[in-house]
Amino acid sequence: MQWAAISVAAARTCASGARSIAPPRRCDMRVVKVSRRDFVKPIGTFVHVGTDGIVTIYVAKSEMGQGVRTALPMIVADEMDADWKKVRIRQADLDKKYGRQGTGGSGSIRTMWSPMRQAGATARTMLVSAAATKWGVDAKDCAVAKGVVTHGSKEATFGELAAAASRLEVPKDVALKDPSKFTIIGKKADRLDNRDLMQGKGTYGIDVRVPGMLYGAVLRSPVFGGKVVSFDDSKAKAIPGVKAVVKIDPHGAEAPWAGVGVVADSTWAAFKGRDALIVKWDEGDAKSETTASLMDQMRDLVTKEGKRVRNEGDVDAALASAAKKIEATYELPYLAHATMEPMNATASVTADGIEIWGPTQFPDWWGGAAGGAVGFTKPEQAKVHVTLLGGGFGRRAFPDVAVEAAILSKAVGKPVKVQWTRADDMQHDFYRPANVQRVVAALDNDGKVTAWHHRLAAAAINTYMGRGEPHESEMFDDEQLPLNVPNVRAEFASAKSYVPRGWWRSVENSSNAFVVQSFIDELAHAAGKDPIEFQLSLIPTGKKIERKGGSAPYPYESDRLRRVIELVREKSNWGKSLPSGRARGFAAWHSFLTYVAEVAEVSVNKDGTPRVHRIVAAIDCGTAVNPDGVAAQVEGAVVYGLSAALAEAITIKNGAVEQSNFHDFPLLTIDQMPVVEVHIVPSTALPTGTGEPGLPPTAPAVANAIFALTGKRLRKLPFGTLSS
Structure with a gap:
């Protein structure tokens, strides 16, 4: 019997509730033979236990290198008390029974944490119930470990109990583990599909044959x-x-x-x-658009009053009475996604x-x-x-x-x-919006920030997509500007552009973190203070900002941001001497409900290009389901962020993209890759995103390090050569 037929049968017979687990598979699209005797009705939507004891978990999120096809099964397997060596994965097809299957916004673990725990606990409860019924004992007196249910001298494997368990009614309420009892969650785990990927057996879209x-x-x-x-x-x-x-x-x-x-x-x-x-x-009409015309338009917009999206205190009065006034304008280009698979x-x-x-x-x-x-x-x-x-x-x-x-x-x-070819992809993308930002701040005689006036002009994603207010896809959250500033005004102006725009890794955070964190560093030096100490002075202690909707369980907590800053200061040896010709820079950012701080160690090559030797990152993402996966995500975000900071830009001429491949849109190469150290804050809080939050602090940390080394402020991306 072919596995494809089994997955159809599973879809037709599963009940709502827990989630699925699958027999070994060579790859997504190839046929795997499975004996009919090994097939029993799935235990809920996401979990299938074969008579051979193999636990198959259906993953309803897309795998693009972030390791979701390992992390989500870890959650289920831990709640099941399954034998991790017998866990397999199966990619779920589109089906409403799985709920929201979109993968984005660093939300897979966060949104699936509770459903997957529930799935594992439900499967465990049903397997234990089957064993208890078989032995005529109370289910609460049974124990489970590594895929075996025991009661005194009696024991039965999940495989032996699978058929009986699948005939039970799916319970509505099940008990979840105390986090202190986790045996798989929080431990480093190799990816379940590593072997297939290394042997070329994984099926990407480009491999499909029908x-x-x-x-x-x-x-x-x-x-x-x-x-x-x-x-x-x-x-x-x-x-x-x-x-x-x-x-x-x-x-x-x-x-x-x-x-x-x-x-x-x-x-x-x-x-x-x-x-x-x-x-x-x-x-x-688009033929008239060029990068120069768009940037001129946005430069003009930030000199004028825009739509006020935040206005606290009296910014004008504070600026007028400032002991020192600092201002800067930042420019960021369109960026392509440049996925390795066209x-x-x-x-x-x-x-x-x-x-x-x-x-x-x-x-x-x-x-x-x-x-x-x-x-x-x-x-x-x-x-x-x-x-x-x-x-x-x-x-x-x-x-x-x-x-x-x-x-x-x-x-x-x-x-x-x-x-598509690479040129197709480069020239027909939904690009990270270009934008120009102008910031003006006031310092008093003690070097404290008394006012912050921020203007942002962008070709907004929401304007292109025809949804929501333009500023909502581009502006920063309240906590992303310094909270210990009494007078704050933020304005937005929408620029006209024919270029399609879309969500690029970390979305508006990639731009806004560069601007805000670079400018805070400027203020620190203007005030004559250490950049990390200065940043901490702008973050209140014990501050909590409640959220609404799906983010309600994840309030912003200022102490968590302070903690990652203090951790990265320690781990990076901040303040200690470096070899001649090197310097450090710092940045921190809160995005996707996760807190990240980074320190970059840089030098400048003879040709004037920046060289990044080391990035030290600290991250608080709540419960780190797979710490190895969290570290890998931060490392990948650093690569993506450095590529954008050092060399990438999409330019427009006569309404068309000028770039066509990696020769004129260069990615970071292995010889440019710095050492990346990732330090994860231990936590039992609800897990949050890790795919994107490591990116926003990267560019400003590097820019701030370059200033510390050379005295030159970099306010335009990409950096290119420092003499340009």
């Missing part, structure tokens, strides 16, 4: 918002292997690309056919619905958008199979490539895999 599949490539308007006026496909159709040429219209902000698609019997033939197309474009998706459209295979962060969005583009509006008409993601960073939330695959599949009546 019987009868054809291949698609799309020539998109190079100018944002451009439209197809006409096209000549005669030369394209003459390419051997080309089957069809299809016009593609934009489908809203989520799939904005107009173009012409070529369908062929190989990727190469599709690319060659695309190269042979002759298209006449209507380039529209965008791709495979779609099969039939009369009954659409089936999609691909590396998506939001399978429900992909299913809805791609289905809608070909006439299917009901959720049940879209099936989405989530593969491994070769990087996501927010880019793979957007369904544009799935929409293209769906349109081409419908046109030819066969499954079609659309594959």
Whole structure:
């Protein structure tokens, strides 16, 4: 019996409640043989226990290198008291029974902590109940450890109890473990899929093969918002292997690309056919946009009053009476996500619905958008199979490539895999917004900050997406500005840009932390004070800010931010001497409900480029489910943040992106990689995000270190060479 058939059966027979665990699998899309005798009804939605004792956990979040397919099973397995060596994983397809399957906002562990604990505890309760019934004893007198239930001299493995447990009614209320009893959570664990990934057995979207599949490539308007006026496909159709040429219209902000698609019997033939197309474009109004025109627009906006989103005290009076007034303007460019696996998706459209295979962060969005583009509006008409993601960073939330695959599949009546090139990806992204920020602050005679006036101008994500207020996707939270300042004003101005914008790793925090933390360092030096001591003076002790909605359990606590600052000061040897030609810089930031502080140790190369030797980071993310995974996430965030700080920028000329590959949008290379030390604050608090919070402090820590070394302030990203 094929495992694919088993997963279908599981979906049809599971009850709501606990979550699933799976038999060993070679990879997401390949067939694994499983004996019928090993298959029993799943224990709830997420957990399956085979008669061989293998515990299979269904993971309903996307794996893009962050280790979620290990961390979530750890939570379930701990509550189950399962044998970790017998835990396997299965990637869940799109299904409403799993709840919200989107992966973003550093929210997987935070949002799944309680459901996965509940899942494990439910499975454990049912297995113990099955054993107690079998032995005629009270369930509360039974013990469980490493997948074995015992009562006195009696014992039974999970596998021996699985069939009986699966026939029980799923309990509504179960007891969760006291955190002091955790045996798996909080311990370093190797990733469950490491071996498959190292052996090339993991299936990414680019690896998908479907019987009868054809291949698609799309020539998109190079100018944002451009439209197809006409096209000549005669030369394209003459390419051997080309089957069809299809016009593609934009489908809203989520799939904005107009173009012409070529369908062929190989990727190469599709690319060659695309190269042979002759298209006449209507380039529209966007052709007038350049990076220079956008930056000039935003520089002008920050000299004028914008929309006040925060106004406390009397900023004008405090600035007028200041002993010293400090002001600075910061500029940040558009940035591409540059996922290592270029965008791709495979779609099969039939009369009954659409089936999609691909590396998506939001399978429900992909299913809805791609289905809608070909006439299917009901959720049940879209099936989405989530593969491994070769990087996501927010880019793979957007369904544009799935929409293209769906349109081409419908046109030819066969499954079609659309594959983008690196240039496609670089020039048709949803970019991190460019912005300009101007900050003015007042210092009194004692060096205390008495006023903070902040203006931010940006081409906002919300403006592009047509949702919410523009400032809501760009501005900082209250606690991200110094809380011990009595007079604060923050203003926002929305810049006009035709460039598509989207969520880039850490979203607005990547920009705002650079500005706020760089400026605080400027104030510290202006006041003649140590930067860390000065920062601590701006953070009150014992301050708590309550939150609403889903964030209500996670109030901002100033003492936790102070703790990571003090920890990184200790671990980085702050204040102690360094070899000649080196200096340290510091920054701290609270984002995604997590507290991070970093110290960078830098020098300057002979060619004037910064060299980062060491980053020391301290993080408080509540309960660290897998400390090794937390450290890896911070390390990855540092890499991403350093790439952006040192060299990356997307520039626009005549309404189109100038960059096309890594030669002109360079990522951090292994020889540039600093030593990264991650120190995790021990905690039993609810877990919070770790995928993004390590990024925001990186650029300002490096910039502040460069100032300490050279006396030069870097207020524009990327840094480039210090002489430029």
